Amino acid sequence: MITRVSSVTYEVPDVEASIGFYERHVGLTVTERIGASVYLRAKSSHHDLVLVASDSAECVLHSLNFESDDVAADVERAVGAGSKDLGVVEHGGVEVAHLLEAPGGFGFRIHSTVEQVQAAPESNLAQPMHFSHFNIGVPDAAGAIAFFVDGLGLRNSDWIGSAENPMIGWLHCPVDGALHHGVAVLQTEDVRLHHISYEYENAAEIIDRVDDYVDDSHFLVWGMGRHGTGGSIFAYIEDVSGVMVELGTGMIRIGADPRWDGPKVWAPDDPRGVDEWGSSVPEAWMGKRTAVATPSTLVSKA
Numbered sequence: 001m002i003t004r005v006s007s008v009t010y011e012v013p014d015v016e017a018s019i020g021f022y023e024r025h026v027g028l029t030v031t032e033r034i035g036a037s038v039y040l041r042a043k044s045s046h047h048d049l050v051l052v053a054s055d056s057a058e059c060v061l062h063s064l065n066f067e068s069d070d071v072a073a074d075v076e077r078a079v080g081a082g083s084k085d086l087g088v089v090e091h092g093g094v095e096v097a098h099l100l101e102a103p104g105g106f107g108f109r110i111h112s113t114v115e116q117v118q119a120a121p122e123s124n125l126a127q128p129m130h131f132s133h134f135n136i137g138v139p140d141a142a143g144a145i146a147f148f149v150d151g152l153g154l155r156n157s158d159w160i161g162s163a164e165n166p167m168i169g170w171l172h173c174p175v176d177g178a179l180h181h182g183v184a185v186l187q188t189e190d191v192r193l194h195h196i197s198y199e200y201e202n203a204a205e206i207i208d209r210v211d212d213y214v215d216d217s218h219f220l221v222w223g224m225g226r227h228g229t230g231g232s233i234f235a236y237i238e239d240v241s242g243v244m245v246e247l248g249t250g251m252i253r254i255g256a257d258p259r260w261d262g263p264k265v266w267a268p269d270d271p272r273g274v275d276e277w278g279s280s281v282p283e284a285w286m287g288k289r290t291a292v293a294t295p296s297t298l299v300s301k302a
């Protein structure tokens with residue numbers, strides 16, 4: 001069973017600049033470096049982000065990373081739903097990890113439980129509690145959502161538009177207390193990573209982070225606001241290689257949370273879906289995003 005979405009792995013042109021950004025503006029801490037890969041953590045889970053140093057000038061997503069309590073069974077199910085298993089790859093902080101290619105052409109990893117390490121040292125601004133979710137843009141959102149359900153055992157949370165032809169769909173892991181979404185899928189022209197997100201303890205921590213981020217040349221891409229879908233307070237910033245990062249807090253937890261009453265479809269013209277506090281989706285938010293590598297090209301450098 002897939003128990004959570006642990007992180008993403010992506011390649012950056014200037015890994016030291018990217019590390020500096022995540023230390024300063026998100027609150028992550030380097031756990032260890034293995035080859036070209038740098039593992040960063042929020043608290044005491046070994047990693048919540050994996051950066052890969054690159055010689056190229058491009059920033060490229062390698063994989064979306066899923067934690068599993070039975071890697072062999074989850075790989076088998078994903079292959080049965082049309083994925084290609086590219087085999088075991090090196091992945092720090094876990095016993096085993098497989099790299100796979102999804103039917104939509106993007107890479108993902110299924111790995112065993114992430115080990116616990118010494119808690120990251122405290123800093124004057126808040127650290128996130130953990131990785132929250134990714135949002136991936138694909139030309140066939142309904143198909144990708146069906147794959148996450150059939151191939152990874154995730155469950156639908158919400159849709160904007162319709163379940164058959166969604167503009168956006170959100171999915172959660174099949175465990176009690178799961179975040180409302182570990183996965184979001186956006187209908188786009190080509191395959192792109194749209195954003196990644198970290199979950200903080202409270203809104204005051206995000207306000208402090210936003211105040212520290214914003215200056216004469218850095219502004220929020222969108223926010224602050226509160227998503228109707230998922231219930232979280234959000235602020236979107238951009239990292240040094242152009243990846244959009246959502247700072248979030250207060251997301252619905254599936255199960256005990258009184259705000260959760262099952263999956264629902266939001267009308268595209270219902271402004272509460274995107275922001276209960278009244279803003280609309282900015283063009284800049286829709287227009288962003290990060291290229292996605294062809295998974296088979298990654299095996300030698302995975």
Ligand SMILES: [Fe+2]
Binds near residue numbers: 197246
């Ligand atoms: Fe998000």
